[in-house]
Amino acid sequence: MVMHCCSSMVRSPFRSLQLFGSRDCSSYVSRMRYLMRLKEDDEACRTALQSGNVLLYHKLEPLLTQTQKGMYHLHMLQATDVKGILGKLGKDEQLLNTSVLIGCSDNDAAQFSLDVGSLEKAAVEEMCGGVFVDLRKAFFLLKEKDTPLVTKGQALLRWHQTHAYCSATGEPTQRNQAGSQRVSPTNGATYYPQMAPVVIVLVSDGKRCLLARQSTFPEGMYSALAGFCDMGETIEETLRREVAEEVGLEVESLQYSSSQHWPFPQSSFMVACHATVSSDNAEVNLNGVELEDARWFTLEETEDALKKKAFPQGAKGEPTAIWVPPRYAIANKLIREWAIQQKKS
């Protein structure tokens, strides 16, 4: 989609997206219908849990295992194995029922996540032959295909841990078996897991792209501009406002790229776009409260930054090389897309 910011003019309303390759449609539909039923039917969900797969977390750190080749992968356990571990560590099996539904495997097994933060970490690791890893670190170790599930598992567990009470009455809320909602017992208020919508945008002046850094970023890392949507805003309005606020530029057009669930620091729904500004009005006027720096990068400089590994170690006394967020971050995708497009033109 290419949209002009100042009007509702839409140049290309239908952008076809190749969504999921050549997946077998009917089994995809049946898996989604199955998950839908488990969210609505507590009894069916409890039954599915007994034969399901469980991804363990310890205080929100997922359990990973290392293969002989040094690769890491998610360590899914059978629910029966989890019960065995709970029993051996003197914990009530009922803890398994605090699992939340996160998906359905290609073999039609329901998948759950469970936080065993009340158990001794080292003891669980030893029994499972795995290791609990901070989620940011896990992203560097896991294959890209595993990151959405591990992110979703953590996000849902965190939401339950931080939304145990009704915000109107202060009473404890009760969750359904799938963990897809919580209900306040007296006023019936229903709470659903929340994500904060965020626009992330790679701005270009036709020849260069704009990358910026916050003072809290790791040394040398530059990224695309990002900002939370204000209540009532459209994606286009947020994008236009954030670019104006952060770098003092007026966006002329924008194009949707893709989206991503981002777990840090809380769940955000990242909507990634490309945008252009006029090369005649491309002077950056930095908002120093939010950003430490923002600079225009040529294609060559951008490609150099894309080639750098995360956290590069330079020679002593040398300034740290400029690098961009790693592949699992949608900022990286935007930057790669821009570089490919730029080479073509």
Ligand SMILES: NC(=O)c1ccc[n+]([C@@H]2O[C@H](COP(=O)([O-])OP(=O)(O)OC[C@H]3O[C@@H](n4cnc5c(N)ncnc54)[C@H](O)[C@@H]3O)[C@@H](O)[C@H]2O)c1
């Ligand atoms: N996945 C990626 O590639 C990628 C890249 C860049 C940024 N991000 C994420 O985008 C998010 C937003 O970026 P930003 O920090 O530049 O946003 P921002 O420019 O909107 O500035 C953050 C400030 O916005 C305010 N704010 C308004 N609504 C908020 C909400 N719902 N939650 C938290 N703060 C809110 C707070 O005062 C906060 O300090 C961050 O969480 C960041 O982790 C992800």
Ligand SMILES: [Mg+2]
């Ligand atoms: Mg920002």
